[in-house]
Amino acid sequence: MDRRSFCKTTLAASMAAAYPLIGGCGQKTATEADTSIRAVSLDGAEIELEKAAIKELGEALSGPVMLSGHPDYDGARQIWNGMHDKRPALIARCLTSEDVSNAVTFARERELLVAVRGGGHSWPGKSVCDDGLMIDLSHMRNVEANAETRRAFAGGGALLGHLDDATLAKGLVTTAGVVSHTGVGGYTLGGGFGRLNRKYGLTIDNLRSAEIITADGQVRTVSEEQDADLFWAIRGGGGNFGVVTQFEYEVHPFDRNVLSGLIVWPIDQAPDVLDFYAGWQEGLSREMYTGPAMLTHPEAGNVIAMEVVYNGDPAQGEKELAPLRAIGSPIDDGVKVQDYKVLQTHEDATVAHGIRSYAKNAMVGEFSQGLVDDMVDSYIADPRAAIFTHTCGGAVSDVGETDTAFPHRNAETMLVFFTGWMDPAQDAEGKQLCRDWHAALEKHSGGYYDNIEQEGDTRVARNFGPNYDRLRQIKSEYDPGNLFRLNSNIEPA
Ligand SMILES: Cc1cc2nc3c(=O)[nH]c(=O)nc-3n(C[C@H](O)[C@H](O)[C@H](O)COP(=O)(O)OP(=O)(O)OC[C@H]3O[C@@H](n4cnc5c(N)ncnc54)[C@H](O)[C@@H]3O)c2cc1C
Structure with missing residues (x-):
């Protein structure tokens, strides 16, 4: 693109003000390479990126092109899952579509390996790479x-x-x-x-x-x-x-004031809770979202919890929820009318950036008695491991399996197997816990949701x-x- 014409726009001026590291147009000394740098091609061969070409890319972008040593380089390459510590040859922090287009063209012309970073939550770390170009969208968040x-x-x-x-x-x-x-x-x-x-x-x-x-x-x-x-x-x-x-x-x-919250039972009541849920969930209204999670809570210990959001008249929701509330003896029932954001953010700190984590999932066609039994039998009492569910059905299955590229429309539930820990010495054990729990329930799976799967590459x-x-x-x-x-x-x- 014509850099001079871009510099004339108000958009470029306001972005330069918002991101001082960019400096004014033509002053991006921090992004200039002293020499050519080594990088890796799409098929893994070593290639060289000439100093002049890097400089040209830097000048074509309104955001900085960062090399190792740039003050923002390390922050930009870090993604959510602390397991991934990769070092791109270049990070192009894009602020406009034209920036992205320029970065894509730069990579294509050189057959340079490219990673695209959106929010950085990729479990398998696909949004960062060693020795390639990271196209960083983290500042395009309007x-x-x-x-x-x-x-x-x-x-x-x-x-x-x-x-x-x-x-x-x-x-x-x-x-x-x-x-x-x-x-x-x-x-x-x-x-x-x-x-x-x-x-x-x-x-x-x-x-x-x-x-x-x-x-x-x-x-x-x-x-x-x-x-x-x-x-x-x-x-x-x-x-x-x-x-x-x-x-x-x-x-x-x-209306953001929704009937929502968690009901929590001790894990020994899991058979009753899951038995009931398996029959009850088939008749749920589309307004009701609820599904079980099995985990070890730092204070409550080994528990089964049911998350609830009723997207409709709370009085109606209370009626629909009453049979679930009557099961067993919950140790906590926090379901009440509250801001939708309370639940939408309540796991944010537990799974904060930097955690080391592994995840797998299974799209389950039927919440059967066999699944209930296997969930109970396979429970892993370890604070690093949990099963969550995403309840499907309703409007998800109104769409046919070939109407969009996402085919798993008829699943009733997604089982999510999650492990998280902080100590790198536990990496192997943390992964294995997740794999073991998944393996115990895999026979109920009719495929997987790619976004929450660390081992999808061979089964695409x-x-x-x-x-x-x-x-x-x-x-x-x-x-x-x-x-x-x-x-x-x-x-x-
Ligand atoms: C803690 C946690 C909670 C989650 N909860 C849910 C949930 O409730 N529901 C759910 O469905 N999923 C959930 N996920 C999975 C989530 O959908 C995926 O991890 C998803 O890939 C995250 O997108 P991202 O932009 O943050 O990821 P990134 O790591 O930035 O990217 C993931 C992949 O998408 C590509 N990509 C990202 N942005 C773009 C873009 N703008 N254009 C082109 N390609 C792009 C990347 O290149 C990479 O291949 C969760 C993940 C985590 C870690």
């Missing part, structure tokens, strides 16, 4: 919501908390996940499960358009009407098809099922050189 048009627009690096805040302030909402520091980018492109999905569907079911920079550097707006194939593919196909710089969501009128084709061939065709049209490969990779046909 979100705007409009009550008249019932639309929200979120930058590709925004977090779910930004989306919730902007929509709730206008009396609106759309499906967003359960931890507010998760990025909208990877989250939406993989599907998007949250506490309102039974009523509004997955986040991709609320996506109306996206601005995406494809491997050729082109900035495209895709929707049902425009590049419909590509729009289909990004609704579940992950970051395979380009860098999304803006998402447009449909949003819904919403099977997991996309009937959508895989179409995804490969679309990949070969928009990314024939497989530039965007740090994801659950779909190889071009």
Whole structure:
């Protein structure tokens, strides 16, 4: 792009003011390489990036291009899961779609390995790489919501908390996940499960358009009407098809004071709670979201908990919830009318940035008696391990398995196996705990949700099922050189 014309825009001026490290146009001495640097190509070969080319990229971007030694380099390369400590050759902190386009073109022309960082929550660490280019969207996080048009627009690096805040302030909402520091980018492109999905569907079911920079550097707006194939593919196909710089969501009128909270029982009551839940959940209204979690709590000890959000008249919700509340003897019942954000943020600190973590999941077709028995038998009493559930059904299954790229529409529940610890010496044990718990319940699985899976790479084709061939065709049209490969990779046909 023409750097001089960009510098004239007000947008560039306001960004330079907001991010002083960028300096004024043409003054990015911090990003200049003293010599050429070594990097790695898409297929792992060593390549050299010339000093002049790096300088040119630095001058073309409105955000800084950071090399090791830049004061923001270490902060930018750190992602949520402390297990990943990778050092990109370059980090391009993009502030505009043009920046992203320039960074993509730079990488494609050199066949340079590329990682795209949205919110940085990738469990397997796909948003950072050693010796490649990291396209960092973390400063493209503006979100705007409009009550008249019932639309929200979120930058590709925004977090779910930004989306919730902007929509709730206008009396609106759309499906967003359960931890507010998760990025909208990877989250939406993989599907998007949250506490309102039974009523509004997955986040991709609320996506109306996206601005995406494809491997050729082109900035495209895709929707049902425009590049419909590509729009289909990004609704579940992950970051395979380009860098999304803006998402447009449909949003819904919403009273943020919802009947919500947790009911907690000692773990020895798990058989009763799960037995009841297995039969009861089939008849749940779409307004009701509830599902079990089994964990070891620092104060309460070994427990089974049920999370509740009723997205409707609280009096009606109380009636629907009454049978669950009558099961066993809970040690805590915190379900009351409260701000939706209380639950949307209550796990934020427990799973704060820097935790070392492993995760697997299973999309379960039926919450059967066999599953109940196996959940009870397999319980691991360890403060590092937990099972959570994302309850599906309702609006999630109104959409057919080939209507979007995300195929697992008929699952009743997603079981999430999570382990977290802080001490690197526990890495092997922490991983194994997660694998063991998953293995004990795997026979109930009909596939997995790619966004919460650390071992998906070898099972991509099977997991996309009937959508895989179409995804490969679309990949070969928009990314024939497989530039965007740090994801659950779909190889071009
Ligand atoms: C603590 C925690 C809680 C979670 N809770 C939920 C939940 O409730 N519901 C749910 O559905 N999922 C949940 N997830 C999973 C989450 O959806 C994925 O980790 C998702 O990939 C996070 O997106 P991100 O932008 O933060 O990730 P990143 O690490 O930035 O990226 C993940 C992948 O997406 C790509 N990517 C990211 N942004 C873009 C973009 N703008 N354009 C193109 N590609 C992009 C990256 O290249 C990478 O391949 C959770 C994850 C964590 C760690």
